Amino acid sequence: AQTVTQSQPEMSVQEAETVTLSCTYDTSESNYYLFWYKQPPSRQMILVIRQEAYKQQNATENRFSVNFQKAAKSFSLKISDSQLGDTAMYFCAFTNFGNEKLTFGTGTRLTIIP
């Protein structure tokens, strides 16, 4: 069974700083997808970024980027120039190619301090 581990239950950082959230996963598959979702206080789950395992290039979406280390099964999220609106719960998620289900990590609560 696939597992996703987020080892940082809570983090806080000053506004405008850079922060990195960790995620590791376990799978025996070679084709899969990884995601970071954000859940702000409104509780709406918002897709932040997505990575296909067969792509070597790390995904980037504006201030958000990932460091995907396939051999190490690591998928960290870097938030640059953090903003107050980045305060949220961040979930790392995994799914195998051809499997519709998402496996979520336990989440990291990120607080941006003004």
Added chain:
Amino acid sequence: GAVVSQHPSWVICKSGTSVKIECRSLDFQATTMFWYRQFPKQSLMLMATSNEGSKATYEQGVEKDKFLINHASLTLSTLTVTSAHPEDSSFYICSARLGLAGVQETQYFGPGTRLLVL
């Protein structure tokens, strides 16, 4: 694009009544929708996978007769909590998968429904 709506956003009901929650994909067709439950300060727990025109697939431990799921069209799935009890109080979230059947794509989530059973 890829907007999913959920209705109602919150509901309070008496114990023993049934509650229906709707999940709609507004700007795309979703062959597969998912229903999750989330307890406070916890991650999402998948309840069932709903495919248009077929019976839902429930996760282990989820009561099929308690949580009725219907996926009548490519844009609508409903979750009915039957004979609700206080322990069913929770935050329910749906998601819709964007993409062709058999090709994995991204799940987009609705805003959630907060259910309180008195």
